[in-house]
Amino acid sequence: MVSPFLPEAEKLAAVRDALPATAAGIYLNTGTAGPLPRETAAAMAEVAEWELTTGRAHVSLLPETLERMAEARAAVAAILTSDIDTVALTHSTTDGMNIGTWGIDWRAGDRAVTSSLEHPGGVGPLYVARDRFGVDLAIVDVGDGGDDDRTLTAFEAAITPGTRLVSISHVAWSTGAVLPVARIAELAHARGALVVVDGAQSAGAIPVDPDAIGADVYAIPGQKWLLGPEGMGALWVRPEALDRVRRTFAGYFSFETADGRGTGLPWPSARRFEGTNYHRPSVVGFARSCGWLSMYVGLDWAYARAARLARRSADLLAAIPGVELLTPRHQMATLVSFRIAGWTPDQALDELGRRVFAIARTLPAVNALRISVGFFNTDEEIERFCAAVAELAAHTPETLPRHRALPLLGQDAG
Ligand SMILES: Cc1ncc(COP(=O)(O)O)c(C=O)c1O
Numbered sequence: 080m081v082s083p084f085l086p087e088a089e090k091l092a093a094v095r096d097a098l099p100a101t102a103a104g105i106y107l108n109t110g111t112a113g114p115l116p117r118e119t120a121a122a123m124a125e126v127a128e129w130e131l132t133t134g135r136a137h138v139s140l141l142p143e144t145l146e147r148m149a150e151a152r153a154a155v156a157a158i159l160t161s162d163i164d165t166v167a168l169t170h171s172t173t174d175g176m177n178i179g180t181w182g183i184d185w186r187a188g189d190r191a192v193t194s195s196l197e198h199p200g201g202v203g204p205l206y207v208a209r210d211r212f213g214v215d216l217a218i219v220d221v222g223d224g225g226d227d228d229r230t231l232t233a234f235e236a237a238i239t240p241g242t243r244l245v246s247i248s249h250v251a252w253s254t255g256a257v258l259p260v261a262r263i264a265e266l267a268h269a270r271g272a273l274v275v276v277d278g279a280q281s282a283g284a285i286p287v288d289p290d291a292i293g294a295d296v297y298a299i300p301g302q303k304w305l306l307g308p309e310g311m312g313a314l315w316v317r318p319e320a321l322d323r324v325r326r327t328f329a330g331y332f333s334f335e336t337a338d339g340r341g342t343g344l345p346w347p348s349a350r351r352f353e354g355t356n357y358h359r360p361s362v363v364g365f366a367r368s369c370g371w372l373s374m375y376v377g378l379d380w381a382y383a384r385a386a387r388l389a390r391r392s393a394d395l396l397a398a399i400p401g402v403e404l405l406t407p408r409h410q411m412a413t414l415v416s417f418r419i420a421g422w423t424p425d426q427a428l429d430e431l432g433r434r435v436f437a438i439a440r441t442l443p444a445v446n447a448l449r450i451s452v453g454f455f456n457t458d459e460e461i462e463r464f465c466a467a468v469a470e471l472a473a474h475t476p477e478t479l480p481r482h483r484a485l486p487l488l489g490q491d492a493g
Contacts, residue, residue: 094376094455098306104436105460110252110280110414110451111440113306115364116371123308123364130359147362148332152350154369155313158305158378159297160288164348167314168357168365172279173200175298175314176246178352179275180204182296182324183243187213190242192234192272194258195220196251201277201298205246215241224256225407234263242272249287249297250280253445255406255414257285264293273323279303283372284413284453286382295320301361304413304453307368308361316349328354381454388461389413389452395465401472405447416442416449419468421475424448427468430479434467 085093095101100114152166159166169175183189185208193202195218202218209216217237221230238245245267250257264274276294281287283304289297297315301307316324326333326345332353337343345351372381390408393415397404405416419427424441427448431437439450450464471479 090380091455091457095457097371097375098455101455104438105464106456107437107439107450107452107460107464109284109304109306109453110449112302112309113283113304113453114455115308116306116368118371119307119364119367122367123360126360126363144357144359144362147359147366148353148357151311151362151366151369152313154366154373155299155315157373158282158287158369159299159315161290161315162318164350165289165315165318167316167349167352168362169298169312169314169352170310170355170357171200171302171312172198172277172298172300173203174312175296176201176275176277177204178314178327179273179296179298179324180208180244180246181327182275183208183273184325185212185214185243188215188241190215190217190239191244191246192217192219192237192242192267193246194218194224194230194234194248194251195222196224196253196256196258197246197248198252198277198279200279201246201248201275205244221258223254223405223407224251224258225254225410227259227262227410230259231262231266235266238266238270238272240270242267242270244275245272246275246277248277248280249292250284250412250414252280252414253405253442253447253449254416255280255411255449257281257410257412260294261292268293273320280414281412284382284385286378289315290317296324301365301368305365305368306372307365310358311361311365314349314352316352321347321349321351324352326351326354328352330354330356332356376454384454385413385452385456388454388456388458389415391458392450392452392461392465395461396468399465399469399472402468405445413452414449415452416445416447417468418447419472422471426476427471430471430476431464431467434470435463437464437467439464 098114155166156163208214219233219237267274273295275296278299282299295317301311302309335344401420403418
């Protein structure tokens with residue numbers, strides 16, 4: 080069993096054993112979806128089997144479901160160092176960003192401000208608000224996100240007194256920069272705007288305290304750095320902002336009491352934003368992954384290890400002639416983006432895949448490759464990956480020798 084008290088090498092071995100996908104290749108794409116813990120998959124399978132054999136209509140199912148949902152909220156609250164009542168379950172980051180963005184009763188001419196580094200899951204709802212209600216959407220150019228003075232000056236100019244919402248990523252999905260959310264939130268609050276934060280690339284990757292950084296709404300996924308199943312996410316809502324964030328979706332789970340005759344009393348907590356139904360195995364799996372991370376792996380250990388390995392990756396890549404690092408190293412989390420001169424991202428990903436079976440991704444929007452470095456990665460994996468990048472960088476796709484493929488991890492070098 081993984082325990083926070085094992086020595087580093089033993090602990091790493093136990094962690095990797097508990098994450099079987101780490102043995103399938105160099106797992107460098109947790110920014111899309113992380114490796115599932117074995118025990119999460121087992122818990123999900125157990126619930127699915129129960130549903131298969133007992134059915135989904137047993138009298139105990141609803142109270143059971145409510146308990147499992149409460150456990151999932153509590154597990155998320157522990158990760159966000161928050162009170163349970165601040166957490167609602169959602170289905171994804173995008174779900175939460177929509178709930179936050181539609182928390183404003185938009186009128187034509189209202190202003191919303193966001194950055195030039197947002198993911199469609201965060202900026203998408205703003206485009207809809209603009210196109211549907213004539214919202215004045217300001218997209219602030221923050222470059223690679225690595226210059227806080229530039230970012231803050233641009234936000235200060237854009238957040239005019241009529242601004243109702245500021246929507247911003249904690250960690251930019253393309254360059255990997257950690258954005259100065261706390262100081263942007265101060266500017267937003269001084270002008271009366273609500274602050275909605277996209278935490279897709281932060282929760283489980285770096286320490287997150289939505290209260291301390293001044294978020295009103297903080298949306299996170301289950302499937303990325305929290306190593307949970309797809310189709311689950313969570314939303315943190317500041318207690319004082321609960322009534323300011325208007326509800327758009329509502330249903331059975333949103334109300335403390337509701338009848339069909341006109342009465343619907345929403346939960347006094349963030350639960351009021353739980354509008355739709357949930358997939359029980361995934362609720363259980365989400366709670367199990369969060370619990371596994373915080374209770375067995377230990378968040379401090381995971382954050383420190385991922386930060387060290389990500390930094391090492393960035394340093395090694397930056398030192399390769401022909402490699403251009405997009406990630407600002409003084410302000411990075413666990414994503415590292417880069418370009419290789421002479422190679423398109425697709426060509427490079429294809430060739431790297433052949434050499435080291437690295438599970439990385441391309442970023443067409445910025446014409447680059449991205450790796451996501453997790454606490455479960457090893458130094459050897461990072462060195463192996465960077466050596467393969469160096470080999471590509473020393474050639475072009477036309478001149479690269481075809482018969483010098485690096486061995487897969489775990490295979491003999493010969
Ligand atoms: C910054 C950011 N926001 C939103 C998303 C979308 O996440 P989800 O699939 O949980 O909605 C992603 C990744 O896919 C992301 O990197």
